[in-house]
Amino acid sequence: MPILEVEDLSISFQQYTVGLKQKNHQVISSLNISLFAGEILAVVGASGSGKSLLAHAILGILPSNAIMSGTMKYAGEELTLKRQISLRGKEIALVPQSVNYLDPLMRVGKQVRTSVNDGDAVLAQRKVFERYHLKPDVENMYPFQLSGGMARRTLLSTAMVSGAKVIIADEPTPGLDPVVIDEALNNFREFADNGCAVMLITHDIESALKIADKIAVFYAGTTVEVAPVDNFTGDGELLRHPYSKALWRALPQNDFIPIPGSQPHPSSLPPGCLFAPRCEKATPKCGLAQPEMRKLRDGMVRCIHAT
Numbered sequence: 348m349p350i351l352e353v354e355d356l357s358i359s360f361q362q363y364t365v366g367l368k369q370k371n372h373q374v375i376s377s378l379n380i381s382l383f384a385g386e387i388l389a390v391v392g393a394s395g396s397g398k399s400l401l402a403h404a405i406l407g408i409l410p411s412n413a414i415m416s417g418t419m420k421y422a423g424e425e426l427t428l429k430r431q432i433s434l435r436g437k438e439i440a441l442v443p444q445s446v447n448y449l450d451p452l453m454r455v456g457k458q459v460r461t462s463v464n465d466g467d468a469v470l471a472q473r474k475v476f477e478r479y480h481l482k483p484d485v486e487n488m489y490p491f492q493l494s495g496g497m498a499r500r501t502l503l504s505t506a507m508v509s510g511a512k513v514i515i516a517d518e519p520t521p522g523l524d525p526v527v528i529d530e531a532l533n534n535f536r537e538f539a540d541n542g543c544a545v546m547l548i549t550h551d552i553e554s555a556l557k558i559a560d561k562i563a564v565f566y567a568g569t570t571v572e573v574a575p576v577d578n579f580t581g582d583g584e585l586l587r588h589p590y591s592k593a594l595w596r597a598l599p600q601n602d603f604i605p606i607p608g609s610q611p612h613p614s615s616l617p618p619g620c621l622f623a624p625r626c627e628k629a630t631p632k633c634g635l636a637q638p639e640m641r642k643l644r645d646g647m648v649r650c651i652h653a654t
């Protein structure tokens with residue numbers, strides 16, 4: 348049984364346009380994703396593909412104007428708003444994408460200590476600061492006194508001391524030096540190896556490949572593929588979805604060929620398969636309905652042509 352399960356999640360926003368007309372922006376469409384204990388699932392995809400919104404939906408911190416449908420389960424039980432509030436920061440911890448999540452009026456040492464749920468909070472905070480090379484005097488600083496990298500290490504510390512069983516890390520490493528990135532990634536690996544689970548949202552496919560077990564590829568608000576990490580090899584011949592293959596080939600160490608076209612805007616999603624307008628394999632049938640996510644070999648794909 349997955350520790351965390353998202354089924355048929357859709358999220359939209361009502362936007363007002365000229366003349367107070369309302370327009371629906373579909374930002375997540377029938378998304379399914381499962382996270383298992385002991386596993387790191389990396390979530391990759393272009394900017395605006397809905398990665399952070401997925402994280403916020405799981406934590407129950409979507410903006411109030413978001414319209415959400417679908418179900419989420421944690422440890423087999425439905426993740427209601429009440430459960431989200433009681434589990435947040437205790438069983439499920441978020442490393443947020445923005446350093447603005449730090450409380451500007453609280454010393455950072457204290458912020459990290461309030462996240463400790465078990466044992467000596469001061470000791471836990473000092474140990475984790477040492478691990479992330481934050482000097483002892485940093486605990487008395489306020490967020491505005493920190494560099495971007497220090498603020499990010501504080502956010503990582505907050506999740507790491509929480510004792511959570513699931514960490515959702517939303518772009519946890521930009522701006523960090525390579526040594527700290529490796530340490531943070533190794534910590535995630537250790538954390539998963541101890542029976543916990545990590546959802547690592549990242550643009551950095553290379554780092555994800557080093558530590559993740561599976562990679563979920565996002566496109567325009569949904570998963571197009573979930574593949575074991577070792578499928579990302581060669582020319583991408585083991586990958587299932589044309590977008591995953593294209594993303595893989597576009598990496599600098601591969602062919603470095605960008606994919607023509609761009610991801611559709613949430614206000615104007617194409618009918619049927621969301622990738623069809625950019626896909627070499629598209630046939631008229633692709634425009635009829637969004638393909639279901641289906642099992643293919645040891646992964647999942649949302650494409651009628653994938654073999």
Ligand SMILES: Nc1ncnc2c1ncn2[C@@H]1O[C@H](COP(=O)(O)OP(=O)(O)OP(=O)(O)O)[C@@H](O)[C@H]1O
Pocket residue numbers: 360372374392393394395396397398399400401410444613
């Ligand atoms: N409060 C909001 N109101 C309207 N649209 C929103 C809101 N928050 C996010 N969106 C839209 O939802 C889409 C998904 O955003 P999200 O932040 O999840 O993307 P992302 O994959 O995390 O991108 P990035 O890699 O840049 O962090 C984007 O098109 C964004 O503009």
Ligand code: NI
Pocket residue numbers: 398399400444517
């Ligand atoms: Ni994001």
